[in-house]
Amino acid sequence: MTSFTSLAEARDAVCTFIRRCTDEPGTGGFDELALGLFAFQFEQNTPFANFCCSENRTPETLTNWRNIPSVPTRAFKLLELTVLPETDRETVFRSSGTTRADRSRHFHDRNTLNVYHASLWSWFSEHVIGNSPNRLLFLIPELGQAPESSLVHMMDTVAKRLAKRDRCFAADSQWRLDGQAAVDFLHDCTTQNEPVTILGTTFSFVHLLDHLDDGAMVFELPSGSAAMETGGYKGRSREVTKAELHRAITDRLGIAGGRIICEYGMCELSSQAYDGKLDQANAAPRLFRFPPWARARIVSPETMQEVAPGQAGLLQVVDLANVGSVLSLQTEDLAKRRNDGFELLGRVELAESRGCSLMNLDHV
């Protein structure tokens, strides 16, 4: 069995696996790596180990990655789920929330951020960038404005990887859209006939569309333009259905439906799922797929056993890129497995948060 004696070792093994998966799809070795990482985290992370012991699942007894105990994402609000000693916690991602106490905390150091960057970039570029030479309009704050947001961190990584491209960050630290900056940038793209990819949260797209409506503006963005939206609303804008939102993006911005990609991510995960690739036909229902180093399971909330394809259940994710925290998570999202992907059905309605949005906003 793979065993790790240090975080650097685990980091190297996972980064190597991500590279191999990217270079040669179909690469094996997930199971062994997952069990090795589980043993490492069990050893280094006491709250996680306590939980596993109560489930009678320890590195000694486990032989299948599917049996690694799944930690509920909301436990990140309560416990320090990390292998990092306090002095090494250089970066923290926090979920959105009204008070500090109800926000998840996912700690990182240079090692774990390396893995995070490797994971997010390879899957993001494959789905959202492809061969496009697009400029980038971010409807989110710059890193300095919101350093604890995993989405902001992710987009900062993207911007750095695509450093030569023209770009604009059009939101402030409170996630308020700078409508004028966005419109100016889009205007410039149009006059220069340079396609643009707009990236933002669901609510930031609503803000942009409302801003366009207020000024009675319609864009016909250059061919090849695209959009990536993620997260939900959390009361930050009026709520519209996904179909309506996408129709409006097509109508008001001139971005074809096939070039609007949804991302599924959260601050507790280090990998993201996308519901399509640029220009590839996205048949309804649109299916999300994680990269090969993160696997989704859909379990029955009654028995916690995996359900048959097409049946609704809770989404669990085993994400090898979570090297420094816990690799197996139980989300608060309902989903159905279909073929090699999953369809998101919406958020579990918990007693404290009735009436919440359709998708997970914890990524913001």
Next chain:
Amino acid sequence: MSEAQLDYFLADKPGAELTATLVTEACQALRHNRDDYLAQVGNEPVIAKLTEVASLWRSPDYELRKIALAASLEETGFPREVLAAGLDACFADWTQEKFFMMLAQELGDPTRLQSFASQPNRTLSMVHGPQLTAHIAPGNLPVPVFQSIAFGLLLRSAQFIKCASGKSLLPRLFGHSLHSVEPGLAASLEIAEWKGGNKALESALFAEADCVVASGSDGTLSAIRQQLPLAKRLVGYGHRVSFGYVEKLANEVMGTRAILSRTADDVIAWNQQGCLSPHVIYVEQFGSLKPERFAEMLAEELEARNDAMPRGPIHTNEAAAISTARRFYKIRSTNNVGTLLWESEESTNWTVVYEDEKQFQTSPLNRFIFVKPIEHLEEALHVLEPVRESMSTVGLAASEARMRELAVPLARWGMPRMCPLGQMQRPPLAWRHDGRPPLGELIRWSDLETA
């Protein structure tokens, strides 16, 4: 008889398209029918018919009851055993004596509904209900809808019951039983279903109704209020929460078994759906029954009860809410001495969470109960302060004398209803929902001052 043969109310016709015109016409027909029959009859025949309907529903062989119990979870929201127990509890209370007592409680003199009756100050007074009441029925429990219909009939009001989409079966069955005992009563009743928020249908209904009775979230109620002309009355019931309270000497007075059994009664009734079901049981800390031990024994009791009255299947999203909460408390319990968890195996049938943390906590329901220690009532009222405005009921386990003592600070604090533990979901017919008079909110008085 089968469900397909029921054909009287708008909701009996599946797939039939409702229009604003249809709603308006139905309301006008209801007013007309009311004038022809309901407005003319006295209290005795109305009450006699209501008790006749109740006795039909109590009979296991009653056709409409059988249809109700055989219906799917989607239609009723409850498994057979839970629904049967709930219906029995409701209709057991519908007696002539209790209906007359309610009229006396609300009107002083029940004859006021038909003629002037004197008051102590020599003024003569008569009361009248709305000519047409629109009910926006809650989607979770059927009993409040049955009661609303009965109260409307007592006040000789024609009624239009708007059910949540897909939730009209039980009100319809009740309406058909009224029709079978007295067609004249059912002629003043219409039942329809549509998804809430349909402006066209709701505007038509609100334009015709004299009074709107609605249950729902704050959002639903404020949306209705905005749609209603200022002169129309809205009797709105928002979401409320309840809890149980075990006083420290209760164990000596009642015995552990009785306390556990009554707690389980309240957790099981209607699978905890509804404002009167407990989310939390507070157990006073310094008695002979320790809160942790109580929680553990309650878990055993719920497991045993699940054999006699299974919780039954629930929707995936409800089960997911339970399983998400369970996992959270599981990881908390393995890392914190202040939390303990007991759960049914291989199912979400029941869950007990013991927590040192005293704050009120809303449960995902369907037999998921929190047990928390508390020093004394004063401390309970302190931790409950954030939810004071949302309180409905406290179920008390205490001696009769102690209950009366506890009731005073509770009432001063604003608690609308205090009852013995075990009866939380069984309020008396004439109970004051959220502290408000059941008929008094609907009626208007006409005073005749004499010289």
